[in-house]
Amino acid sequence: MTASRAKSIAIAFLCALAVILTAQLWLGNLSVRNSLYAYFLLQRQSSDSDESWLISMPYRLLANHGGNVFEATYSGLKDNPIMKSVLSAAGEALKTQDSAKSYSLDYNAVYNEKSYICDYSFRMSIELFAIGLNAKTGELGNRMPHFDFICVIPRGNTAIVMFVDEINRAVSEFTVKVELPVPSGSPSLIYESSKLKGLEVFSSNVFIPRSKDGLYEYPALLVTNPYMGSDLLIGTIERKVDSFFVNPAAKLYFIGENNIYTFIDESTVVKYFQNDVLDYANYKSSKINSTFMQDYAAALRFLRNDKQVANEFYLADCQESDTDVTFYFDYVVNNLPVIVPDDYKREGDATLRHAIEITVSGENVSHY
Numbered sequence: 001m002t003a004s005r006a007k008s009i010a011i012a013f014l015c016a017l018a019v020i021l022t023a024q025l026w027l028g029n030l031s032v033r034n035s036l037y038a039y040f041l042l043q044r045q046s047s048d049s050d051e052s053w054l055i056s057m058p059y060r061l062l063a064n065h066g067g068n069v070f071e072a073t074y075s076g077l078k079d080n081p082i083m084k085s086v087l088s089a090a091g092e093a094l095k096t097q098d099s100a101k102s103y104s105l106d107y108n109a110v111y112n113e114k115s116y117i118c119d120y121s122f123r124m125s126i127e128l129f130a131i132g133l134n135a136k137t138g139e140l141g142n143r144m145p146h147f148d149f150i151c152v153i154p155r156g157n158t159a160i161v162m163f164v165d166e167i168n169r170a171v172s173e174f175t176v177k178v179e180l181p182v183p184s185g186s187p188s189l190i191y192e193s194s195k196l197k198g199l200e201v202f203s204s205n206v207f208i209p210r211s212k213d214g215l216y217e218y219p220a221l222l223v224t225n226p227y228m229g230s231d232l233l234i235g236t237i238e239r240k241v242d243s244f245f246v247n248p249a250a251k252l253y254f255i256g257e258n259n260i261y262t263f264i265d266e267s268t269v270v271k272y273f274q275n276d277v278l279d280y281a282n283y284k285s286s287k288i289n290s291t292f293m294q295d296y297a298a299a300l301r302f303l304r305n306d307k308q309v310a311n312e313f314y315l316a317d318c319q320e321s322d323t324d325v326t327f328y329f330d331y332v333v334n335n336l337p338v339i340v341p342d343d344y345k346r347e348g349d350a351t352l353r354h355a356i357e358i359t360v361s362g363e364n365v366s367h368y
Helices: 003-027 035-042 052-056 081-095 126-132 138-143 234-244 292-304
Strands: 060-064 070-073 101-104 115-125 146-155 158-165 170-176 191-193 207-209 252-255 261-264 268-272 278-282 312-320 325-333 356-361 364-367
Touching (some): 052 081, 052 126, 052 292, 070 191, 081 115, 081 146, 081 158, 081 170, 115 126, 126 138, 126 146, 234 261, 234 278, 292 312, 292 325
Parallel strands (some): 115 312
Antiparallel strands (some): 060 070, 060 115, 101 170, 146 158, 158 170, 191 207, 252 261, 278 364, 312 325, 325 356, 356 364
């Protein structure tokens, strides 16, 4: 073998070894890679994933026990069998639109019987609701493009389903063949309808906790900051934000104006503000044309991979523009919603309307 041929073989071997080692370096430990990056390496989930139906989920399920006694459930709705049955009844209603009845809203009539109420924290689009349940809006989409809540009344082997638009004071009623148990039991915390109680100080119906002798007892909430010890731990912050970078070793760090901790690479900026808000921005543009549901699925994937999100959350609102869509989420703890304090909503470096705000375009999270 000539020296030239041996040299060529050696170079080819070294090139192959370099490729293998580079692959191991980048792919060997996905846990420290960007959460979305890891998803794409494993298996890109389709927009009609198992969680797409969550767009149809209300932020709370109310059980009407009659006599202006309502019970509210916030926690565990995703796996709640009653919740699934109520949504199933609503989905069946979308398939039986020939039997629809339309009339003006009368709260006394809607809440006259024991029932279940899907209560939404924003005006739900009937189109998105139908997509989440893999159904069609049909004629109802023209008559009622948005609604505020759904009331389902069990009646043996059938159920009455009412889509209610409070703004236009309109009701669309359907009869479906679905069996549901009638609400029973004694709620530990009772809510009352302001309309049934005759309280006209509210423009729309509001559910108010009923006062009672003594105090309601709740498990205490413990607020913890994962970045705090006796002092703010910059090393802890740095380790926590590593998951937002494709190559954490390549990021730079500095303390900016107002003591804002900033981590950057060529396309990503992560800031930690002194009011304990973490802000992520990715400046890579996406060339994918995505649907609303695809962007919603991308937002859920991103959230599921942020290990710092420890509490249950629900979709509180969404805003769609020509270029992107922003989803707003809030937390639920101990079967009660967590309200963001007003201090976070005021003008400043990091203002928040909700606990989590995430903007998606082309299935790419641009701001979080």
